[in-house]
Amino acid sequence: MEQSLPLDHVLWDAIREGDKASLGELYERYYRLLYRYGTRLISDTDLVEDTIQDVFITIWNNRQKLAIVRNIKAYLFTILRRGIHQKSKKDEFISDIETTPNLTYPEGKGNYEDVEYEKWLIEKLATVLKSLPQRQMDVILLRYYENFQTSEIATIMGITEKSVRNTLYKALTHLRTHIQPLDFILFIFLLLQTLGY
Missing domain, CATH: 1.10.1740.10 (RNA polymerase sigma factor, region 2, helix turn helix motif)
Known part of the structure; x- marks a missing residue:
């Protein structure tokens, strides 16, 4: 940890x-x-x-x-x-994923279509995330929105690290099946940008 x-x-x-x-x-x-x-x-x-x-x-x-x-x-x-x-x-007890993120671009980067597409993609993702079982939603929130490591998530949720990894795998599999492959890749790219990678 x-x-x-x-x-x-x-x-x-x-x-x-x-x-x-x-x-x-x-x-x-x-x-x-x-x-x-x-x-x-x-x-x-x-x-x-x-x-x-x-x-x-x-x-x-x-x-x-x-x-x-x-x-x-x-x-x-x-x-x-x-x-x-x-x-x-x-x-x-529900998960309320932000569906209107702040998307900022450096001056001269990004155009109206890019911004609208990213908003649509994140809103779509939010809808899919809300369909996850609560435990999977919790793991996704803690890992990708709060940037906790597996061991920390296990502590917060009171489960084993193996359970965290299994739950995360199931959640990501669910997301992949409900989001087109290219959209899913773009979402991961946006997520990593948000986290500062």
């Missing part, structure tokens, strides 16, 4: 020692990421915000008993995911 960023560990140790300002800084560092992930799991933004607040309140209330955590980002995602599952009714 990947290590957290060094500052995360400094903040975590300070929280364990009772430094409330460090809790606030950790909150500021991860709020947007947690909110984005939470709102992809469920459309109820109030519930997501409340659950994020609860995550940090729980950390603070248990600061003297906190263990040393190797990957703080994965730890926060784990607690958030569990909290949302507990608070939401099963039929409310």
Whole structure:
């Protein structure tokens, strides 16, 4: 499993020692990421915000008993995911994939047809993703939208790394069968660009 960023560990140790300002800084560092992930799991933004607040309140209330955590980002995602599952009714728990992405091009690159095609492709992908079983959707979100490694996904979801790999394989197979081969290749290219590769 990947290590957290060094500052995360400094903040975590300070929280364990009772430094409330460090809790606030950790909150500021991860709020947007947690909110984005939470709102992809469920459309109820109030519930997501409340659950994020609860995550940090729980950390603070248990600061003297906190263990040393190797990957703080994965730890926060784990607690958030569990909290949302507990608070939401099963039929409310949905994945809401962004269907209107921000597509930006360097000046002089890309034309109207390119932009429209990419929007269409990503909207099509979002529709196909929403048809996945929840577990496959979770793995896709964590791997390709949140950029977690297999070991981190296993920790967050409470399953084995082998289960993560199998679930990811099934999800990608499903996507390939529902998206034309050229479109699928272009989607992967867009996804890698988004992740900075």
